[in-house]
Amino acid sequence: MKENLLFETRKRTCPLSNENSPKVDYKNVKLLSRFITEKGKIIPRRVTNVSSKKQKELSKAIKRARYLGLMSYTHKIKFS
Amino acid sequence: MNNFETILIIASDTTKDNLNKISKSFEEIVSTQGGSIIGKEDCGLRDLAYKINNLKKAYYFFYQINIEGQKIQTLKKNISQNEKIIRYLFIKVNTHDELPTKLLVGND
Numbered sequence: 001m002k003e004n005l006l007f008e009t010r011k012r013t014c015p016l017s018n019e020n021s022p023k024v025d026y027k028n029v030k031l032l033s034r035f036i037t038e039k040g041k042i043i044p045r046r047v048t049n050v051s052s053k054k055q056k057e058l059s060k061a062i063k064r065a066r067y068l069g070l071m072s073y074t075h076k077i078k079f080s
Numbered sequence: 081m082n083n084f085e086t087i088l089i090i091a092s093d094t095t096k097d098n099l100n101k102i103s104k105s106f107e108e109i110v111s112t113q114g115g116s117i118i119g120k121e122d123c124g125l126r127d128l129a130y131k132i133n134n135l136k137k138a139y140y141f142f143y144q145i146n147i148e149g150q151k152i153q154t155l156k157k158n159i160s161q162n163e164k165i166i167r168y169l170f171i172k173v174n175t176h177d178e179l180p181t182k183l184l185v186g187n188d
């Protein structure tokens with residue numbers, strides 16, 4: 001098969017499965033807020049390219065952070 | 081014996097003496113139930129992301145404890161009797177992380 005040169009097929013890897021990537025933790029709000037929308041929804045992993053294992057950890061951590069009042073249910077809190 | 085992380089959220093209108101009492105009584109209960117406290121962190125007064133019981137701010141206490149899993153229920157019963165503790169969370173972890181946690185570092 002011919003390679004399609006118009007569209008570059010670069011393989012994207014999970015941003016959380018790398019050796020140096022930070023640990024998913026409900027206390028690390030700065031990391032978690034990278035994976036929610038402006039309305040506070042969890043972004044699907046087909047967009048962020050997170051592996052299925054890490055997405056499970058992530059969604060659990062976000063829900064814990066919401067319960068503890070560290071993150072909002074309805075909007076994103078911006079860090080200056 | 082298993083490792084647990086605990087977070088207590090205490091209402092912002094409590095006095096300092098009361099705060100000390102709450103943290104001391106929690107430590108006492110843990111030790112009477114046969115557990116031990118490995119790490120403790122006072123995260124101070126923090127903004128809440130949304131109003132809880134009409135409060136905008138609350139005190140956060142973070143504990144790393146080592147205790148039998150079945151004893152957690154008695155701890156929960158004891159905590160829920162105190163009205164000043166608005167929320168709490170127990171989480172089982174394999175190993176305890178190093179202090180300070182991201183709670184202190186991250187939110188500035």
